[in-house]
Amino acid sequence: MPTVREIEQALFDWAPKELAADWDNVGHLLGGPGDAVSHVLVALxxxxxxxxxxxxxxCQLIVSHHPVMNCKWLPVQTVREDRPQGRLLLKLLRNNISAICMHTNLDAAQGGVNDLLAKALHLADPVPLHESGIGRHGTLAEPMALLEFVRFVRRTLGCSGVRYAGAGGLVSHVAVGGGACGDFEDDAIAAGCDTFVTSDLSYHQFLDAAGKGISLIDAGHFPTEDLICGEIVSYLLARFPELTVTKSASHREVIQYYIEGE
Incomplete structure (x- = not known):
């Protein structure tokens, strides 16, 4: 059976640690590097x-996209059972479950989050959107009306709902950014994109979009990134055929949309 260390190295072969943002925390974050692994659970x-x-x-190991600890939005200061993060970490440690997390390095990597998102939305010849390697932009085979493209995004990604605003008109040159990539809006505009699909966009970004000549589509954090989980499963099975690798059935979109009449 492979060890946690060997699985971490295999994942770094795909998404090198050097691709991660300087604030990020990626790799083997919890558990014993030499622990043997027979069953892996994969979740966003x-x-x-x-x-x-x-x-x-x-399972002896969970592989996730988002880090379980020491991120800029949730630094670990205590590990207490009466607090949600501490309770989670203690549960994992007490049951000898390791955690490997591949975040912004897997956003930037070839075949990673953003390549999968571009492929799912049928973008031809996608290239990196930002100098970090995060995001992609490419063209549709046939231009689509904005509302038609919004419907396509929602259906393709399985979104509970989609927020959008902007210039309207035809959608042809599209940028994508899995997760919260609103900071790359100017990069999408500079690349000549008419539409940007990402998540966690602010009210003021929507308010100003039309004036900037771009349409914005917020398809949700989970829907724009969860497609990486199936790819991680396939990758690990190819590298370690002796492993059992399972995509989480319990983890799903937590944000729901109320629609009058439902």
Whole structure:
């Protein structure tokens, strides 16, 4: 059986650590490097539900996209059982479940989050959007009306709902950014894109979009990134045929949209 260390190295072969943003925390974050692994659970986030799922399945390792600890938005200052993060970390540690997290390095890597998102939305010849390697932009085979493209995005990514605003008109040259890539809006404009698909956009970005000549589509953080999980499963099975690798069934979109009449 491979060890946690060997699986981490295989994942770094795909998404080198050097591609990660300087604020990010990627790689093997929890558990013993030399621990043997027979069953891996793959999820976008490591939640308590995902930890319980790993326990039920008898997994020794969880591989996730979002880091379980020491990120800029959730620094670890304490590990206390009466607090959500501490309770999660203690559950993993007490049950000898390791965690490997591949975040912005897997956003930038070839075949990673953004290449998969570009492929799902049928962008031809996608190229990096930002100098970091994060984001992609390319063209549609046939231009589409904005509302038609919004429907296509929602259906393709399985979104609970989609927020959009902007210039209207035909959609032809599209930028994509899995997760919260609103900071790359100016890069999309500079690249000549008429539409940008990402998530976690602000009110003021929507307000100003038409004046900037671009349409913005917020398809949600989970829907724009969860497609990487299936790819991680396939990659690990190809590298380690002796492993059992399972995509999480418990982790799903948490944001729901109320629609009058439903």
């Amino acid at each position: 986030d490591i939640t308590e539900e995902v930890a319980d799922e790993a326990l039920d399945l008898g």
